Amino acid sequence: MPRLFQKITIMERVNFDELMLLIEQKKFRELKDILENLNEADVAEFIQELPQNDAIIVFRLLRKEIAAEVFSFLDIDIQQLIVNAVTDNELQEIIDELFVDDAVDIIEELPANVVKRILKGIDPKKRNIINQFLKYHENSAGGIMTAEFINLRKNMNVAQAFEYIRKNAIDKETIYTCYVTDSSKILEGVVTVKDLFLANDGDLVKDIMDTDVISAYTSDDEEEVAALFSKYDLLSVPVVDKENRLVGIVTVDDAVDVLTTEATEDFEIMGAMRPSEKPYLRTNIFTLARNRIPWLLILMISAMFTGAILTHFEEAFAALPILVTFIPMLTDTGGNSGSQASTLVIRGMALNEIATKDFFKVLVKELGVSVIVGFVLAFVNLVRIIIFNPGQTLVGVVVAFSVLATVIIAKSLGVILPMLAKKLKFDPALMASPLLTTIVDAISLIIYFLFAESILPGL
Amino acid sequence: MPRLFQKITIMERVNFDELMLLIEQKKFRELKDILENLNEADVAEFIQELPQNDAIIVFRLLRKEIAAEVFSFLDIDIQQLIVNAVTDNELQEIIDELFVDDAVDIIEELPANVVKRILKGIDPKKRNIINQFLKYHENSAGGIMTAEFINLRKNMNVAQAFEYIRKNAIDKETIYTCYVTDSSKILEGVVTVKDLFLANDGDLVKDIMDTDVISAYTSDDEEEVAALFSKYDLLSVPVVDKENRLVGIVTVDDAVDVLTTEATEDFEIMGAMRPSEKPYLRTNIFTLARNRIPWLLILMISAMFTGAILTHFEEAFAALPILVTFIPMLTDTGGNSGSQASTLVIRGMALNEIATKDFFKVLVKELGVSVIVGFVLAFVNLVRIIIFNPGQTLVGVVVAFSVLATVIIAKSLGVILPMLAKKLKFDPALMASPLLTTIVDAISLIIYFLFAESILPGL
Numbered sequence: 005m006p007r008l009f010q011k012i013t014i015m016e017r018v019n020f021d022e023l024m025l026l027i028e029q030k031k032f033r034e035l036k037d038i039l040e041n042l043n044e045a046d047v048a049e050f051i052q053e054l055p056q057n058d059a060i061i062v063f064r065l066l067r068k069e070i071a072a073e074v075f076s077f078l079d080i081d082i083q084q085l086i087v088n089a090v091t092d093n094e095l096q097e098i099i100d101e102l103f104v105d106d107a108v109d110i111i112e113e114l115p116a117n118v119v120k121r122i123l124k125g126i127d128p129k130k131r132n133i134i135n136q137f138l139k140y141h142e143n144s145a146g147g148i149m150t151a152e153f154i155n156l157r158k159n160m161n162v163a164q165a166f167e168y169i170r171k172n173a174i175d176k177e178t179i180y181t182c183y184v185t186d187s188s189k190i191l192e193g194v195v196t197v198k199d200l201f202l203a204n205d206g207d208l209v210k211d212i213m214d215t216d217v218i219s220a221y222t223s224d225d226e227e228e229v230a231a232l233f234s235k236y237d238l239l240s241v242p243v244v245d246k247e248n249r250l251v252g253i254v255t256v257d258d259a260v261d262v263l264t265t266e267a268t269e270d271f272e273i274m275g276a277m278r279p280s281e282k283p284y285l286r287t288n289i290f291t292l293a294r295n296r297i298p299w300l301l302i303l304m305i306s307a308m309f310t311g312a313i314l315t316h317f318e319e320a321f322a323a324l325p326i327l328v329t330f331i332p333m334l335t336d337t338g339g340n341s342g343s344q345a346s347t348l349v350i351r352g353m354a355l356n357e358i359a360t361k362d363f364f365k366v367l368v369k370e371l372g373v374s375v376i377v378g379f380v381l382a383f384v385n386l387v388r389i390i391i392f393n394p395g396q397t398l399v400g401v402v403v404a405f406s407v408l409a410t411v412i413i414a415k416s417l418g419v420i421l422p423m424l425a426k427k428l429k430f431d432p433a434l435m436a437s438p439l440l441t442t443i444v445d446a447i448s449l450i451i452y453f454l455f456a457e458s459i460l461p462g463l
Numbered sequence: 464m465p466r467l468f469q470k471i472t473i474m475e476r477v478n479f480d481e482l483m484l485l486i487e488q489k490k491f492r493e494l495k496d497i498l499e500n501l502n503e504a505d506v507a508e509f510i511q512e513l514p515q516n517d518a519i520i521v522f523r524l525l526r527k528e529i530a531a532e533v534f535s536f537l538d539i540d541i542q543q544l545i546v547n548a549v550t551d552n553e554l555q556e557i558i559d560e561l562f563v564d565d566a567v568d569i570i571e572e573l574p575a576n577v578v579k580r581i582l583k584g585i586d587p588k589k590r591n592i593i594n595q596f597l598k599y600h601e602n603s604a605g606g607i608m609t610a611e612f613i614n615l616r617k618n619m620n621v622a623q624a625f626e627y628i629r630k631n632a633i634d635k636e637t638i639y640t641c642y643v644t645d646s647s648k649i650l651e652g653v654v655t656v657k658d659l660f661l662a663n664d665g666d667l668v669k670d671i672m673d674t675d676v677i678s679a680y681t682s683d684d685e686e687e688v689a690a691l692f693s694k695y696d697l698l699s700v701p702v703v704d705k706e707n708r709l710v711g712i713v714t715v716d717d718a719v720d721v722l723t724t725e726a727t728e729d730f731e732i733m734g735a736m737r738p739s740e741k742p743y744l745r746t747n748i749f750t751l752a753r754n755r756i757p758w759l760l761i762l763m764i765s766a767m768f769t770g771a772i773l774t775h776f777e778e779a780f781a782a783l784p785i786l787v788t789f790i791p792m793l794t795d796t797g798g799n800s801g802s803q804a805s806t807l808v809i810r811g812m813a814l815n816e817i818a819t820k821d822f823f824k825v826l827v828k829e830l831g832v833s834v835i836v837g838f839v840l841a842f843v844n845l846v847r848i849i850i851f852n853p854g855q856t857l858v859g860v861v862v863a864f865s866v867l868a869t870v871i872i873a874k875s876l877g878v879i880l881p882m883l884a885k886k887l888k889f890d891p892a893l894m895a896s897p898l899l900t901t902i903v904d905a906i907s908l909i910i911y912f913l914f915a916e917s918i919l920p921g922l
Contacts, residue, residue, distance in 0.1 A: 043675060045695045170660045179657055180639045197656060198638055201629045216502060234723060236504045237716035239698065256715055257696035260722065264693060267726040268810055271733075275806030275896070276799050284811045285821060289831035296803050296832070297839055303799050304840060310791035318784055325777055332769035332904055335791070340735050340762050340897050344755050347734030351727055352743045362744060372748035373755070380756055381763060437734070437896055438799050445791055 018046045020053060027058055036065045044070060048077035052286075060089045072101030075110075081282055083110055092118075096125045103177045104130070105150035105258065108137045137252070145229045146222035148262065149243045149252030154182040158192055158210035162203045169197070178240045178255045184213050189249040191217060191242055219244055222251060226262045231356050233259040270354060274347070274436035276303065299438065306442040310335075313446055317453040320463050326396060327456060330385075330403050331449070337381060338410040338448040339441035345370050345418025346440050350432045353422065363423050370415045378411035402455045409455075410448040417444065477505045479512060486517055495524045503529065507536035511745075519548045531560030534569075540741055542569055551577075555584045562636050563589070564609035564717065567596045596711070604688045605681035607721065608702045608711030613641040617651055617669035621662045628656070637699045637714045643672050648708040650676060650701055678703055681710060685721045690815050692718040729813060733806070733895035735762065758897065765901040769794075772905055776912040779922050785855060786915060789844075789862050790908070796840060797869040797907040798900035804829050804877025805899050809891045812881065819886050822878075829874045837870035861914045868914075869907040876903065 026035040039047050039062070047066070051059045051074070063086055066074060075083060075098055087095060087110065099107045099122060111119055111134065123131050133151045140146025154176055156165050165182070173179045182200075184193040193213030203212050219242045220229045232241055233256055241259075243252045269279040276299040280287050314331075321328045349366060352358035358366060382404035389400030418440060422432035457463045485494040498506050498521070506525070510518045510533070522545055525533060534542060534557055546554060546569065558566045558581060570578055570593065582590050592610045599605025613635055615624050624641070632638045641659075643652040652672030662671050678701045679688045691700055692715055700718075702711045728738040735758040739746050773790075780787045808825060811817035817825060841863035848859030877899060881891035916922045 041675070043677065043695060049694075166660075173657055173660045179660070198632055201625075201632045201638070216500065218502065233716075234719050235508075236502060239715070256698070256719075257692075260693050260715075260719060263719065263722055263726075264814065267722075268814070271730075271806055271810045274730075275803050277803050277806070283814075283816045284807050285817060285824065285828075289828055289835065292828070292832045293835040293839075296800075296836055300796060300799055300803075300836065300840060301843065304792055304796050304843070307792040307795040308788075310795075311788040314791065315784070315788050318787070322781070322784075325774070325781075328777070329767075329770035329774050332773065332794070333763055333766040336766040336769075336901060336904070337759060337763050339900075340759055341755075343897070344734050344736050344759075347730055347736070348739075348743050351730045355723065355727070355742075357742045358744060365744065369744075369748055369751070373751045376748065376752040377756055377759065380752075381759060384760065384763070438802070441798075442795060445795070 018042060018050065020050055023050060024054075027054075027062065032061075032065055035062070039065065040067060040070055044073040045077045047074045052079060052082055056085055060086060064090070064094075068097050069101055072098050076102060076106040079282060079286070080109075080113065081286065084113060087114060087118075092121050092125075096122050100126055100130070103150045103152055103175075104133055104137060104252075105148060105177075107134055108147075109142075111138065112142060140222055143226050144222060145220040145224040145226060145241075145243045145254060146252070148226050148229070148258045149222070149254045150177050150258075151252050152177045153240070153242075153250075153253040154179050155250070156182045156184050156195065156209050158184050158186075158208070158213065160209045161205065162200050162207050162209070162212075163205040165195075165200055165209055166205075178253065181238075181240045181253075183242050183250055183253070184209055185250050189251075191219060191244055191248055191250045193217060194242070217242060220254070221246070227266050227354070228356075229254055230259040230262040230266070234263070266354065270350065270433045273431060273433035274350065274438075276300065276438040303438055303442050306439075307445070310442070310445045310449060313449045313453075317449070320453055320456055323463055324399070324456075324460065326393065326399060327402075327452075330406075331452070333385075334403070334406055334410060334448050334452055335441075335445045337407060338414045338444040339437065341374065341377065341411045342414030342418040342440045342444045343437035345373075345415040346422050346436050347418075349419055349422045350436060353426055353432050360423055360427050363419075366423070367416065367419050370419045371412065374412040374415035377415075378408035381411060382408040398460055402452070402459050405455050405459075406448065406452040409451050410444070413447055413451070414440075414444045477501060477509065479509055482509060483513075486513075486521070491520075491524055494521070498524065499526060499529055503532040504536045506533045511538060511541055515544055519545060523549070523553075527556050528560055531557050535561060535565040538741060538745070539568075539572065540745060543572060546573060546577075551580050551584075555581050559585055559589070562609045562611055562634075563592055563596055563711075564607060564636075566593055567606075568601075570597065571601065599681055602685050603681060604679040604683040604685060604700075604702045604713060605711070607685050607688070607717045608681070608713045609636050609717075610711050611636045612699070612701075612709075612712040613638050614709070615641045615643050615654065615668050617643050617645075617667070617672065619668045620664065621659050621666050621668070621671075622664040624654075624659055624668055625664075628659075637712065640697075640699045640712075642701050642709055642712070643668055644709050648710075650678065650703055650707055650709045652676060653701070676701060679713070680705070686725050686813070687815075688713055689718040689721040689725070693722070725813070729809065729892045732890060732892035733809065733897075735759065735897040762897055762901050765898075766904070769901070769904045769908060772908045772912075776908070779912055779915055782922055783858070783915075783919065785852065785858060786861075786911075789865075790911070792844075793862070793865055793869060793907050793911055794900075794904045796866060797873045797903040798896065800833065800836065800870045801873030801877040801899045801903045802896035804832075804874040805881050805895050806877075808878055808881045809895060812885055812891050819882055822882050825882070826875065826878050829878045830871065833871040833874035836874075837867040840870060841867040857919055858915075861911070861918050864914050864918075865907065865911040868910050869903070872906055872910070873899070873903045 023035060051062055054062060059082060152175055154169055154172060169179055180197045182195050183191060184195060185191055193215045194217045195209055195213040199212050218232055218236055222243055222245055229241060240253045240255045242250055243254060245251050272279045278295040280295055349358060385407055386400045386404040389403060390397055421435035421440060425435050426432045482494060510521055513521060518541060611634055613628055613631060628638055639656045641654050642650060643654060644650055652674045653676045654668055654672040658671050677691060677695055681702055681704055688700060699712045699714045701709055702713060704710050731738045737754040739754055808817060844866055845859045845863040848862060849856055880894035884894050885891045
């Protein structure tokens, strides 16, 4: 009785060390047997932990059906490695076994001459679909959809539908939502296997199908397609062309990937980096440095302006050095207040909770929040200065007013900049903390010294 | 032929204005008919856009089966509103129709006396399950699982399995992955409806089931359970107790919610806020202000130390005012460099791509990156100062060295602080940009003035 009760839970993962030992001892037969009984995602994870040569050797051990599925779980850089190492014939076999969406993903990364050689050997019907799918933008619904789905006709009855599904299930990525089309492939409705289970064998598909289909166009953005899955709790979304003909489906596992990847990209952009293509631990330091230097340079140069402002007010702080003490507090508070607002706005727009039409609603809200927050922080500063810097009450008033004004301006910019970016078709995440902080730094210093010059005597 | 071809695509949503008009004109009959033909998620969205009184009126129009499903799509604050507005009887009907996971979520928010009244009227079997489920922590696998799943026996044949599924499908949340248990509910294997379709009617479940089950314990963290869905492309994950007895399942739609919510929480924490419970537009300004003030105060007070450091080196910048010009550039560059590293580390840990055992690997990598980045930025500064501030080459050297040292220290702290937080069971996201920037500000100023004092003559 093999492996009964054994569970790969979150904590007890597969013991990779044991498998590594088998490689060292060249016990490949034994390794093959073990790997072919593991979950394909675990095998992929194991291969990714190996040195390049071993990774290729281990991958080539696998039976071709398993190899294709393991391949689809690998990260793109390891896929490339394998593509370069195997023969055209082997590669063709892998691509033949893959679902169209995975096949297209890998073909997109290959040099043109290799693509030609490989596609030549593939079943013409599949080749045509692959060629068509290659035309869609990789971040569109067309770019993440697959061609394997169950296609029913509305005049079938339930028994016929089941028979059709059982005959065609083997190479369909998702069989649980079936799509009903007419003879020119126009999408007419959708019926789930659960609906079919609950109906009687003689019922007609057209009587149980749902005609209120939630679908996407091939050109729709992948992020918006993924949002449909969250909103409607779907397992798959049909993708149609401009004539409403069904051309593919997006499955929930791909939607999960899109949600995760897009969130990661937003984190990276908001952290002042170019998004990376590979997981952190497998990205080399030169790529990491290249992703980081441009933004650091831009922000560094912008910060020079802030420096110039400081120099401009040199006389003020020569006359009253205590003013300098509050500069870091003021600029940091401005930056943090602004990034609070921009973080919520950027994330809200990514989740479709905030639309550009909500601009004034959001701005008014942030003004309200910034007045409350600003007064609290201003008050704390005033009290602090009165207690710890006796005789400097006027400086306290200057600091308090500056904090209030800075918070209000920072939070307003935290709304305006990302929403403006979205309107201008830039990524709102660009307007996050780093850039905003640099802008707010300069503004808060100007406010501070203008207040100081007009309130404090002798400046 | 109603609504054929009409698709709710991403761009053409339901026309809420038309529905609002029906409310204004008190055409509730007509409204009811339209709503009951819409997707439940759309009805929920519509209700959330209404003023409170209308929301309740519209909700009460719905047939009870539809009402329960719409209810499960509503945000928690509107659910509360409805709970307070309907009679115990109505509420009981809703809870009776809900899947256990949704029922438990709402019951958790009710006052104890209401819970008692409501549970009294519910089917005893369901009541027992609800009472049991209420005991799990809301962020654990137990807290997000549901009790509705298909439970097969290994000696059933395929035809019997299908018969069982068809009879029991009606109130099962996910029927496509069936779980095989023995008489004491110990989980023995898993079989998908697709596996059943591909088998022959006479085949036994035990011969086609997969015994390598990916499962979770009731106490496992919901984030780690959600990660299983991403990694293994699953539709549901069985949840077992310590004795390996199957007690519930988590479905992929809940996993998607967890992934989205957790990412949003990380964005908020990294943006120096307490996570909010409701979408931005429905959170009032007092709650927003309350979520933001604590962190702003903490960071503001920390920034006072940086101010104190500035004061400490007052003499240096009185003697050589040009030193002040480079302060914003230096502190911003430090903050940004650090937050680049911390962003990648925090996100990498959230996605399980980076484990605490990888600490030295990550630290070495960041040291490498920071040397490259640091030299580039230092060089740019040196050249800039030589060109634009003739005769100040020594100041350029001080600035260049300070930038290099600041970048190295900032990136190291960007690794150390989040990973230390994780090790100490704090949320790594707390160690993101805002706090890190404040710490790095102080350190970079100290470095700067120490370099200045030791290199520049006369300070």
